[in-house]
Amino acid sequence: MSDPVRRRAHGDVLELLERRHGFGVRGSGCPAWVSARLDRALDALAPEGGGTLDGAVDILRRDPGRLAELAEVLRVGETRFYRDPPQWRALEERVLPSLGERVRAVSVGCSTGEEAWTLGMVLDRARGKGYRVVGMDRSEVAVESADSGAYPREDARHLPSDLAERYLEPHADAVRVKAALRESVSFTVRDAMVGPPPGHWEIILCKNVLIYFGDEAAERAVQLMLRGLAEGGVLMVAKSEVPRVRALGHRAEELAPGVTVFRS
Structure with a gap:
């Protein structure tokens, strides 16, 4: 971002979000899609704020409701099917063979569900039965939506x-996950800050979620997820988040070049 005025406005809003909503997205670590959503929000507010970005920031500073609305927009993260293929291959080739007959998996901060459905596809292809996925x-x-x-x-x-041919079917002008897979994948409204659902999970995915948390909140979320792991289970975060979790002192294991998991 070359515009110093816009860069400062982004920083001011992100500071507000961190202070009031616990976001940890700051500085150079801010993903491009977060910046794009901030741009849209600030540009929409600017006319009401005297035609300036500073005026738009002032509106967010004075109006907790609008800031909360922006926080909600940013929390619906950008995701896609089979994001970061090396992680999925390592999961299928290195993690699944070491687990028992029953595999329980959870996708934390699943957004619109593509990651949870991908996890279901990978487990179904490898196991065929005896698995459960919760997003x-x-x-x-x-x-x-998920x-x-x-x-x-x-x-x-x-x-x-x-995977596309096996698990997706045409649906109007879109595609839809086939019914057979839907029997083993479900979704629930739950905040990452209260940890995964009760029980012990062989696989916990939490990708591109910790970027929203300050250090204290991130540590709490990671601790809760690690406590939720079954014996031999793994926590997988986004590649960009691995250094942060390492820095918190948690035990890391490299499965393949560029693919790291954490264990309890």
Whole structure:
């Protein structure tokens, strides 16, 4: 971002979000899609704020309701099917063979569900039965979208062709997850800050979620997830989040070049 005025406005809003809503997205670690959503929000508020970005920031500073609305928009994270293929391959080739017959998996901060459905596809292809996937997100809107299992047709292009053919079907002008897979994948409204659902989980995915948390909140979320792991279970975060979890002092294991998991 080359515009210093816009860069300062972003920083001011992110500071507000961190202080009032616990967001930890700051500085150079801010993803491009977060910046794009901030731009849209600030540009929409600018006319009301005297035509300036500083005026837009002042509106957010004075109006807790609008700031909360922006926080909700940003919490519906950007996601896609089969994001970061090396992680999925390592999960299928290195993690699943070491687990027992029953595999329980949870996708924390699942947003609109693509990651949870991908996890179901990978488990179903490898196991065929004896697995359960739960996707959880604090956003009711995101969970409702995820539970529908319907996505724009072009979203399927991110999946390996065999998974797309096996688990997706045409639905109007979109695609939808087939009924057989839907029997083993479910979604619930739940905040990452209260940890995964009760029970012990062989696989916990929490990708591109910790970027929203300050250090104290991130440590709490990671601790809760690690406590929720079954014996031999793994926690997998986004590649960009691995250094942060390492810095918190948790035990890491490299499964493949660039693919790291954490254990309790």
